[in-house]
Amino acid sequence: MSEVARLRGLTGTGELLRLAWRRDRVLVPVSVAGLVVLAVGSARATLAVYPDDAAAAGALADLVANPAVVALYGPLGSQTADALAVFKTVLMGALLTSVLAVVVVRRHTRSEEDEGRLELLGAGVVGRQAPLAAALVLAVGAVLAASALAGAGLAAVGLDPRGSLAFGVSWATAGLAGTGVAALAVQVASTTRGAGGLAFGALGAGYLLRAAGDAVPVTSAAHALGWLSPLGWAGRVEPYGADRVALLLPGVAVLVAGAVAAVAVLARRDLGGGLLPARRGPRRAGALLSGPLGLVVRLATGTVTGWVLGLLVAGAVVGSLLGSVGDLTENREVQRVLEQLGGSAGGVEDIYLATETKFAGFAAAVAGIGLVLRLAAAERSGLAEAVLATPTARGRWYGAHVAAGVVLPALLMAVLGSVVGVVGPRSSDAAPGFGPTLGAALAVLPAVWVLVAVGAVLAGSSARLAPATWGVALVAFVVGELGPTMGLPSGLVDASPFAHLSQLPGGTFAALEAAVLVALAAALVGAGAVAYRRRDVA
Amino acid sequence: MSDAITVRDLRKTFGATVALDGLDLTVAEGEVHGFLGPNGAGKSTTLRALLGLLRPDAGTTTVLGHDPWGDATALHRLLAYVPGDVVLWPTLSGGETIDLLGRLRGGMDEDRRRRLVERFDLDERKKGKAYSKGNRQKVALVAALAADVPLLVLDEPTAGLDPLMEQVFQEELDAARAAGRTVLLSSHILSEVERACDRVSIVRSGRVVDSGSLEDLRRLTRTRVRATLERAPSAAEVTGWPGVADVVLEGDHLSCAVDAAHLGDLVGELSRRGVGGLTVQPPTLEELFLARYEPDGAGAVR
Ligand SMILES: Nc1ncnc2c1ncn2[C@@H]1O[C@H](COP(=O)(O)OP(=O)(O)OP(=O)(O)O)[C@@H](O)[C@H]1O
Ligand SMILES: [Mg+2]
Numbered sequence: 001m002s003e004v005a006r007l008r009g010l011t012g013t014g015e016l017l018r019l020a021w022r023r024d025r026v027l028v029p030v031s032v033a034g035l036v037v038l039a040v041g042s043a044r045a046t047l048a049v050y051p052d053d054a055a056a057a058g059a060l061a062d063l064v065a066n067p068a069v070v071a072l073y074g075p076l077g078s079q080t081a082d083a084l085a086v087f088k089t090v091l092m093g094a095l096l097t098s099v100l101a102v103v104v105v106r107r108h109t110r111s112e113e114d115e116g117r118l119e120l121l122g123a124g125v126v127g128r129q130a131p132l133a134a135a136l137v138l139a140v141g142a143v144l145a146a147s148a149l150a151g152a153g154l155a156a157v158g159l160d161p162r163g164s165l166a167f168g169v170s171w172a173t174a175g176l177a178g179t180g181v182a183a184l185a186v187q188v189a190s191t192t193r194g195a196g197g198l199a200f201g202a203l204g205a206g207y208l209l210r211a212a213g214d215a216v217p218v219t220s221a222a223h224a225l226g227w228l229s230p231l232g233w234a235g236r237v238e239p240y241g242a243d244r245v246a247l248l249l250p251g252v253a254v255l256v257a258g259a260v261a262a263v264a265v266l267a268r269r270d271l272g273g274g275l276l277p278a279r280r281g282p283r284r285a286g287a288l289l290s291g292p293l294g295l296v297v298r299l300a301t302g303t304v305t306g307w308v309l310g311l312l313v314a315g316a317v318v319g320s321l322l323g324s325v326g327d328l329t330e331n332r333e334v335q336r337v338l339e340q341l342g343g344s345a346g347g348v349e350d351i352y353l354a355t356e357t358k359f360a361g362f363a364a365a366v367a368g369i370g371l372v373l374r375l376a377a378a379e380r381s382g383l384a385e386a387v388l389a390t391p392t393a394r395g396r397w398y399g400a401h402v403a404a405g406v407v408l409p410a411l412l413m414a415v416l417g418s419v420v421g422v423v424g425p426r427s428s429d430a431a432p433g434f435g436p437t438l439g440a441a442l443a444v445l446p447a448v449w450v451l452v453a454v455g456a457v458l459a460g461s462s463a464r465l466a467p468a469t470w471g472v473a474l475v476a477f478v479v480g481e482l483g484p485t486m487g488l489p490s491g492l493v494d495a496s497p498f499a500h501l502s503q504l505p506g507g508t509f510a511a512l513e514a515a516v517l518v519a520l521a522a523a524l525v526g527a528g529a530v531a532y533r534r535r536d537v538a
Numbered sequence: 539m540s541d542a543i544t545v546r547d548l549r550k551t552f553g554a555t556v557a558l559d560g561l562d563l564t565v566a567e568g569e570v571h572g573f574l575g576p577n578g579a580g581k582s583t584t585l586r587a588l589l590g591l592l593r594p595d596a597g598t599t600t601v602l603g604h605d606p607w608g609d610a611t612a613l614h615r616l617l618a619y620v621p622g623d624v625v626l627w628p629t630l631s632g633g634e635t636i637d638l639l640g641r642l643r644g645g646m647d648e649d650r651r652r653r654l655v656e657r658f659d660l661d662e663r664k665k666g667k668a669y670s671k672g673n674r675q676k677v678a679l680v681a682a683l684a685a686d687v688p689l690l691v692l693d694e695p696t697a698g699l700d701p702l703m704e705q706v707f708q709e710e711l712d713a714a715r716a717a718g719r720t721v722l723l724s725s726h727i728l729s730e731v732e733r734a735c736d737r738v739s740i741v742r743s744g745r746v747v748d749s750g751s752l753e754d755l756r757r758l759t760r761t762r763v764r765a766t767l768e769r770a771p772s773a774a775e776v777t778g779w780p781g782v783a784d785v786v787l788e789g790d791h792l793s794c795a796v797d798a799a800h801l802g803d804l805v806g807e808l809s810r811r812g813v814g815g816l817t818v819q820p821p822t823l824e825e826l827f828l829a830r831y832e833p834d835g836a837g838a839v840r
Contacts, residue, residue, distance in 0.1 A: 281631025390642035
């Protein structure tokens with residue numbers, strides 16, 4: 001390819017970038033601000049409890065030594081109050097930054113192509129690589145903004161400046177690598193959903209790889225697994241400790257490699273196609289495709305399979321780490337920190353399981369919301385028009401999506417609870433039994449259903465409003481789970497359905513609160529049904 | 539013959555956009571009714587309101603005895619619809635999509651389905667994502683035409699079809715008419731409308747501006763007359779004759795437009811002035827419609 005042709009491939013990048021920024025001028029700044037608040041807010045709250053290293057020492061000593069905690073949150077940088085202040089947000093924030101990068105890249109490349117808008121642009125004076133380039137510039141900008149602002153914010157509230165720089169590097173490493181992964185994923189897969197599956201699957205695999213690597217001592221061979229994952233690098237920057245800022249380089253390397261590979265794939269494939277060839281389908285429909293629910297189930301089969309596999313693996317990891325939680329002595333300070341993170345009742349194993357279960361519950365809510373929001377996606381694409389012009393009543397079409405969104409999280413939590421319930425007792429004598437473990441997993445469902453119901457009422461009211469559900473869900477989870485450690489006022493925390501869950505296993509099941517959550521979910525679903533029957537759908 | 543569709547004073551606005559502004563429409567049972575108008579005139583909006591997908595702001599609508607908004611499910615058992623923008627499920631094959639829509643509709647005629655797939659030369663095993671525009675259209679057409687229903691609502695059904703397939707569609711439309719089915723056909727293809735439709739309604743800016751058979755519309759459109767006269771009248775004089783407009787007089791050459799009702803009068807006047815040459819040109823199909831599509835409605839005599 002000559003230099004001129006290479007440049008021509010990028011023609012119009014500036015125009016597209018402006019267009020992309022216009023579309024994302026709410027999404028990107030709000031997400032970046034949310035990430036910064038997450039880091040700075042929880043650091044401030046922690047410093048309020050542990051103002052100096054001496055005060056933090058007790059809490060730190062056994063915490064770092066515990067493989068299960070390190071597997072969840074990544075390594076602790078040092079035995080300082082600063083390191084404790086960011087302990088929970090280094091890796092979680094790095095993961096969320098990567099997610100933001102994937103969302104931004106996918107929105108402006110494969111989604112646009114799926115909806116045929118790129119074809120319109122591609123026929124104009126826009127180079128072949130321009131949409132990809134514009135998406136990458138925007139994503140890198142978002143990642144760098146979040147990283148830099150979070151680092152600066154931490155330094156501003158009094159944390160060590162060098163460590164705060166390393167904190168920013170940690171997020172940037174993960175975010176830039178995520179951008180590179182997304183660049184390739186959107187070129188390889190031929191649909192928006194497929195690209196999401198590849199990219200988010202890679203992030204999930206990266207998280208599990210580093211969890212496995214971080215759970216074992218540095219001397220163990222398995223520790224090296226963590227070096228295979230960008231999230232592993234993010235954790236091993238160890239801000240306020242080793243401060244390994246050079247780990248930014250492999251992050252940049254993944255970004256460059258992903259972009260180069262993406263351009264290579266782009267040069268070889270057709271617009272609208274991918275690398276993976278489209279297969280042919282059957283001539284006639286099977287028995288499943290006979291009604292709205294069957295259709296929804298059929299279209300969701302791939303997604304559901306992916307989620308079930310993901311929670312099977314997660315359950316096995318959580319269950320097998322139970323043994324190492326027991327190594328943690330009955331230290332009061334440790335207990336106090338863990339209580340803040342999640343459960344507050346029972347032994348260390350119970351608290352650990354309660355925390356993990358709620359994280360899994362959030363994942364299950366994401367899965368359920370994804371299905372419910374397909375009601376709105378079908379409306380935007382015009383497929384709802386085709387279905388609703390048949391004798392299919394609106395209530396049944398709405399109900400099919402809600403049913404799928406309600407049942408999938410229940411299935412996923414049952415899978416998780418069962419796997420942990422089987423694996424846990426094998427790895428630790430102190431692990432709760434199968435019944436309590438499964439029960440604990442199912443007990444988060446009322447809160448999950450409230451979030452799914454928010455998706456239902458928004459999708460029922462307006463296809464355009466529906467994506468706001470993601471924001472509501474994220475805020476509800478962060479406020480409910482991390483709010484207490486971030487020092488948010490209890491009135492705000494109580495607004496999250498996650499704040500009203502029983503502490504299980506170990507505590508008692510608060511039937512009344514669960515019933516109230518379920519009733520709230522039912523009311524939201526009902527309101528959505530009424531709205532959906534009364535408005536234009538086209 | 540009773541009416542399959544009656545619409546009275548239908549109104550619909552989207553924010554500040556007035557899409558339907560007091561639209562009236564009548565479609566008799568068993569007729570193929572053409573629905574025409576410029577882009578954005580409100581055709582698709584009308585069809586969606588007839589299906590109960592949109593809630594009208596005002597007006598009354600009856601389709602096969604049902605109120606589409608209140609009674610959509612019962613009505614939908616009686617009709618099949620091809621939307622203006624055909625979208626297919628990307629992961630379902632064409633055959634699966636046809637079967638699915640058929641089952642949602644409560645069954646279809648298997649023989650007809652087989653025949654239609656063959657006639658439209660459709661590859662049923664391709665996935666929705668892989669179909670070309672014309673082939674997507676064929677999937678929707680097969681699904682609609684195979685349905686055993688008394689009413690077909692088709693929104694630009696031949697967009698993207700090649701001439702061969704357009705021909706097949708025309709024949710299927712004839713078959714539907716012969717079977718006594720009612721068809722409401724929105725279209726921009728004038729030859730298609732001329733060949734297939736018993737009556738047409740022309741919509742502009744959310745109102746029906748003309749409705750009738752093509753013969754009726756022809757009669758309402760001015761014929762162009764050119765004459766060479768031995769004793770030329772003044773232009774003002776010609777303009778004064780009943781039904782005459784658009785007068786151009788150059789020496790003894792006269793060119794003017796006249797509505798059908800006054801053509802005889804005009805020819806009488808001209809012959810009195812000694813006609814050296816005369817051409818009378820009835821409106822072409824394009825003129826017929828263009829006259830009604832234009833915003834000021836010039837050329838249409840009401
Ligand atoms: N969902 C909607 N939201 C906002 N405006 C709409 C919507 N649907 C239609 N309109 C507007 O209503 C008007 C009528 O549109 P409609 O689609 O009915 O036109 P049409 O006659 O089918 O045109 P075409 O020949 O281009 O298909 C247009 O101005 C259009 O922009
Ligand atoms: Mg239209």
